Amino acid sequence: MIKKLLLLASWLPFAAMAQEKGMHFEHGLSWKEIKAKAKAENKYIFMECFNSEDDLSKYMSDSIFPQGKVGAFMNAKYLNVKVQMDRTPEDNEEVKKWYDDALRIEKDYNVRCSPTFLVFSPDGTIVDGYAGVQPGEEWFLERFTASLNPDQQYYLQLEKYKNGQKDTAFLRKLAYMAKDAVDDENALTVAKAYLEQQSDRNTPGNHAFVREILFSPKDGPMGMMNADRAAADIVSNFGAAEAKLMEIVGKEEVYAALRTINNAAPDWAAIEKKVKAKYPSIAEQLVLKTKIQYFSDKKDGDNAVANIVAYMKKYGNTADPQTLNEFARTIFKKCKNQKYIEQALEWSKRSFKENETPAFMHTYANLLYKAGKKADALAWEEKAMNKANGDERKNYETTLEKMKKGE
Structure with a gap:
């Protein structure tokens, strides 16, 4: 012992x-x-x-x-x-x-x-x-x-950025520091400020930069390939960058909260408060978009329309063509309020302003018909039909005939 x-x-x-x-x-x-x-x-x-x-x-x-x-x-x-x-x-x-x-x-x-x-x-x-x-x-x-x-020190460098330092070497370094700190919102903001100073954003180096800042590719080569494609889109279109951030935050902060016990209604105020604490610049916009999707999935047309109108009132000036068309189609399908139909007509027309996509023109024609503007509806449906091919063209031809017959 x-x-x-x-x-x-x-x-x-x-x-x-x-x-x-x-x-x-x-x-x-x-x-x-x-x-x-x-x-x-x-x-x-x-x-x-x-x-x-x-x-x-x-x-x-x-x-x-x-x-x-x-x-x-x-x-x-x-x-x-x-x-x-x-x-x-x-x-x-x-x-x-x-x-x-x-x-x-x-x-x-x-x-x-x-x-x-x-x-x-x-x-x-x-x-x-x-x-x-x-x-x-x-x-x-x-x-x-x-x-x-x-x-x-990341936070001291971030303060320098907020106080006006914007040279490219500094911005590139700061974007990586924000990535390391898992500060996705500032990583995106600083990356955009860097890209805005590039005479040619569409280079392999800039694609790699965006991919490294915003993505964590998974699933081997396929994940990297998808990240490369998305990075190229973001470099060409800054609107895609905000969409990517909202996608990331949506998955991490919002969608899990929608899975409630016994399918109870989500606590939207609590969800928005939580997101706003971390991502104040996108919280309201993200929650509104989530509400639109949620109520559309639930076949709750009234709430889907109400949130679309609220979203467009505040964020409509930045909506991309796909979003404009999607919201206009929902109004066409779910809403009888002529005031909102008139608003949707304006969104729909914007959706094909830069590129006359037949599907978007078709939405516009349907809204015109629902608004009682039959002659205009016929003209635009014919334009959509003439630009379409294959089955899409046949569908629009069928719609055009129904419009002519008052169906």
């Missing part, structure tokens, strides 16, 4: 030394107290925001944080703190005490994935952010050495 105790006693100092080699994380302090301690010690704050079941976060705890070189550097330069973002029945009292702070941190600093790393200056100001993990301690040391350099 004595021998075992001696062995245990001889092992304990080595265990302590091994623990000291890794990163030391603060325990028992509130967020307010962490900031006060950092200010007193003139240290930056390193914060890992994680979910309890996340494998990447476990990898960091098992393989990166215990490394001697990592501990020596991070303990000297930073106060280190872990913040659990989710809530589980197994949470201890320390985790529970951080619940409110964790919610504020998630909202204030756009924490969307696990792990997300945030860096604060000694006075508690956010200066840098990074999401995701790469293997090896060298990456980690390089990344958080850079976080001590004002030229590499």
Whole structure:
């Protein structure tokens, strides 16, 4: 027994030394107290925001944080703190005490994935952010050495952009920094500002830039090919960039909330509030578009029409031809209100202003007929028919005959 105790006693100092080699994380302090301690010690704050079941976060705890070189550097330069973002029945009292702070941190600093790393200056100001993990301690040391350099601190560079710095080298670098911080909205905004300064946006280099900023291609070569095509579209048409952002945010923030228990009506106000906290510039537009799709799928014509009208009143000037035609068709099919039919006529005519697409002209002709403008309807349906081919032409010919007969 004595021998075992001696062995245990001889092992304990080595265990302590091994623990000291890794990163030391603060325990028992509130967020307010962490900031006060950092200010007193003139240290930056390193914060890992994680979910309890996340494998990447476990990898960091098992393989990166215990490394001697990592501990020596991070303990000297930073106060280190872990913040659990989710809530589980197994949470201890320390985790529970951080619940409110964790919610504020998630909202204030756009924490969307696990792990997300945030860096604060000694006075508690956010200066840098990074999401995701790469293997090896060298990456980690390089990344958080850079976080001590004002030229590499994302939020400080973003402030320079907001204050007017717009040279191309700066914008390109900032777009990648926004991507690393999972700040999709600013990544898009800065990428657009960069592309606007390119004399020829339609180059392989610019396609690659957009693809890298906005996409995470999956499914091997096919995923990359689709991303390449989409990047080319975005470079040629900035409107496609906003559409891509809304697609990303819609999948991540909105559509999951529509799957309610017992098919109960979604809490639209709560959904919009959540999206607005992270993406204020697109929240209302995205939720309105989602409502239109939701009510159309539910065969609820009245609500679909009401939200189309609300959308077009606020965002109609930026609607693309496909959206204009889709909304006009819905009004044609679902609405008898002559005021809205007249509005839809204007949207529909805009949809083929630049390119006389037969299907869009067909929608316009149908709306004219519904508005009681039979002669105009016949003229436009004939134009649509003459521009169409194959089965499409036959369909329009059939519609034209029905219009002539008053059917």
